Amino acid sequence: MSEKQKADPIGKVHLTAAYELVVDQIRRVIYLGRYLPGDRLPPERELAQQLGVSRTTVREAVRLLEGEKLITVKRGATGGIIVLGADDGADKELRSISAAHLRELEEIFEFRVAVECCAVRLAAERRTKKHIATLRRAADQMERIAAASGRDGGSIAEYNAADTQFHITIAEAAGNRYLRQDVEEIRAAMFRPVGSIFEGLTERVDVHHHQILAAIVNRDPDAAEAHMREHIQVGFGGLKTLVTGRGKRKPRRST
Amino acid sequence: MSEKQKADPIGKVHLTAAYELVVDQIRRVIYLGRYLPGDRLPPERELAQQLGVSRTTVREAVRLLEGEKLITVKRGATGGIIVLGADDGADKELRSISAAHLRELEEIFEFRVAVECCAVRLAAERRTKKHIATLRRAADQMERIAAASGRDGGSIAEYNAADTQFHITIAEAAGNRYLRQDVEEIRAAMFRPVGSIFEGLTERVDVHHHQILAAIVNRDPDAAEAHMREHIQVGFGGLKTLVTGRGKRKPRRST
DNA sequence: GTTCAATGGACTATAATTTGATCCATTGGA
DNA sequence: TCCAATGGATCAAATTATAGTCCATTGAAC
Structure with a gap:
């Protein structure tokens, strides 16, 4: 032997x-x-x-x-x-993001594309009225917050909370426990490295949310997936620009 | 307040x-x-x-x-x-699969499509020669086993092991820790409900493996994804047929 | 056949963790 | 002034995990 x-x-x-x-x-x-x-x-x-x-x-x-x-x-x-x-927190984070952090965020966003695009397709087929209502509420809230305060200071946390609710509700509507679990997981992971980075984002993504929502309402998986992919990729693009310093944007509060 | x-x-x-x-x-x-x-x-x-x-x-x-x-x-x-x-095991499993089990398998395969299609795209872009070598070895081994024993008895476990190696290597080549983790996770989950079910599969999927491998070698993400999707869906189709009893196939060993 | 090395089986004392319960200290409002 | 709500502190008991020791079984080498 x-x-x-x-x-x-x-x-x-x-x-x-x-x-x-x-x-x-x-x-x-x-x-x-x-x-x-x-x-x-x-x-x-x-x-x-x-x-x-x-x-x-x-x-x-x-x-x-x-x-x-x-x-x-x-x-x-x-x-x-x-x-x-x-x-x-003051010293909690360094506000600066290392190359390792950026690579980690890239992995996270790659993963989000995989999982959330699939989730939104299924959601477009399986969503109930209840899901639609929750999604609409979240989307409206984000729009309201963005319009009211221009994404400054304290409302950022509220904006992110609504955003999270939006994405998790989609995963919920997809009716797949593995997708649901991962969307929540990856969302928490996203803020772990340097959460404060997200405060500098100024991309207008509210239009994406409404496009995604519309596609879900219309039960159009292809459109839903396309808009979701766009949404996630634009989000990461914004982060990247923010980190690498290209594109000159207001330093998270115009003093 | x-x-x-x-x-x-x-x-x-x-x-x-x-x-x-x-x-x-x-x-x-x-x-x-x-x-x-x-x-x-x-x-x-x-x-x-x-x-x-x-x-x-x-x-x-x-x-x-x-x-x-x-x-x-x-x-x-x-x-x-x-x-x-x-x-x-004898009484370990009931050989029969319940509706709940089937739904669970459906969720697993939905999830596999999401994660593995994304993984194979990235793998097509990032694979090294080493990955290719491992993939080829696994694909050849599966073919050999299938040809030699026609998927009977003892070699099924070996076949599944090679299959697992194939899929995990792809995730490895994708260079994304979340995808890598999930592919392994979902693979283990797949055999958990009623592993013996897989012994009844007779679909010829070796051709898929070689198509996927070729697309990865050619750095063609679109083809790689298409073949992977096909591969996974055919796999689930086979399981479903097996379970619902349609399609009359040999009862996992012609006595 | 005897010996022996490899392996699982069993037991015990110790350490670390977790619980639960009790009582204390601080705070701000009724 | 009182009091209810809340965190702070302490301790004995239960549970869990570890490390070590010795026993029992097995099959192969000799």
């Missing part, structure tokens, strides 16, 4: 501590815009219940995120766990 | 025990064909080292998988942890 095979080892497993899972979960809901800067998370005792862990564990996670300057904690009756904005 | 918002709770975290992670990891390498029926896994002590956990934990996982009839354990110098084939 020929022996001496199966050389490559089986990969190590990662033992994830409970508090790490909680950290990830909290980071996620913040990145996904379910809690905006200034919002209070549920009280520790309630969080523990919702997350299914002990309060001690929640507190460990909170300490870590506090150190990360993603949240801050205040005592007292009106205190709580408060979400910080990008500006509150 | 308007209070009473943020009603929906943050999802529970899943505390995964070490032995569960080990179970998943071992299942995965078996589903991915890195260990075929009859193969021996590394000895417990070595597994523990490779997985980065204690031997006790490995043994817990082994017990579970033994109960699942995925592996069997033999003592003594020439004993060890041996991978079982679908036939050894």
Whole structure:
């Protein structure tokens, strides 16, 4: 018998501590815009219940995120766990983005094209009235925010939250658990490297949202996919321009 | 101030025990064909080292998988942890597939189209000679196996292993970690519901593999994507026919 | 046949993590 | 002034994971 095979080892497993899972979960809901800067998370005792862990564990996670300057904690009756904005972090990010970061963002956007284009095709076929309503609400909200404040300061987080809701609802409408899962996942991953970068975006993408929505309403998968691809690629183009410095744009708030 | 918002709770975290992670990891390498029926896994002590956990934990996982009839354990110098084939399980699966299973497979194949079509496009642009060599080897091996044994009995596992290698190498060549990760993930997921179903497949897909390979060699993303889509859809079509009973095919071994 | 090395089986003490429960400290509004 | 809400702190118990030791079985080499 020929022996001496199966050389490559089986990969190590990662033992994830409970508090790490909680950290990830909290980071996620913040990145996904379910809690905006200034919002209070549920009280520790309630969080523990919702997350299914002990309060001690929640507190460990909170300490870590506090150190990360993603949240801050205040005592007292009106205190709580408060979400910080990008500006509150100060040294949290360097505002500059490395080549590695850019490559990572490129991978993320490549992946988004794959997953979200497929999702929007299926959504165009399977969407219900309820999905349409949610999508319209999100699209309108983004337009309203963009029109009202010209994408300055605080409303950026709200804009991103609506944007996230738009994209996740499409994945929901596609009725495929793997697509749904990945769209949420990749969306959180997108803001992880340097979230504040997105504040500099000035591309007008509201028109894309309405085009995508219209295609979904008309049950036109081809148009939906085309607009989605355009949408994602323009988004990445904007980021790239922003990072490489070409194209001279206002430095995220005209002082 | 308007209070009473943020009603929906943050999802529970899943505390995964070490032995569960080990179970998943071992299942995965078996589903991915890195260990075929009859193969021996590394000895417990070595597994523990490779997985980065204690031997006790490995043994817990082994017990579970033994109960699942995925592996069997033999003592003594020439004993060890041996991978079982679908036939050894007997009652492991019901050979019949429910409507829920079929829908799950449909979701999996929808997802494969999204991810693998994108991966193969990128692979056509970024592949190196090394990737080509690996792909050719896998494609030839599948052809050889199919020609030699007509897809009966034991060689099915080998065929699937080569097939998996083919698809994962493409994802590797795409140079995108998210795509790479998902292709592997979805591949393992595919065999999870009722792996034995795949033994009944008789569609000739070797021609697809060579078409895909040729397109990658020629750096032709459009052709590569088209052939990959065809490949995956035909694969699912075969499964569907098999399950719904239409099309009368040999019952996985003409007795 | 005896020996021996390889392998799984079993047990135990220790360490680390997680829980749960209790009580304290701070805060701002009633 | 009081009090309800909230974070801060501590501790004993339970659970989980580890590391080490020794036993039992097996088959092959001698």
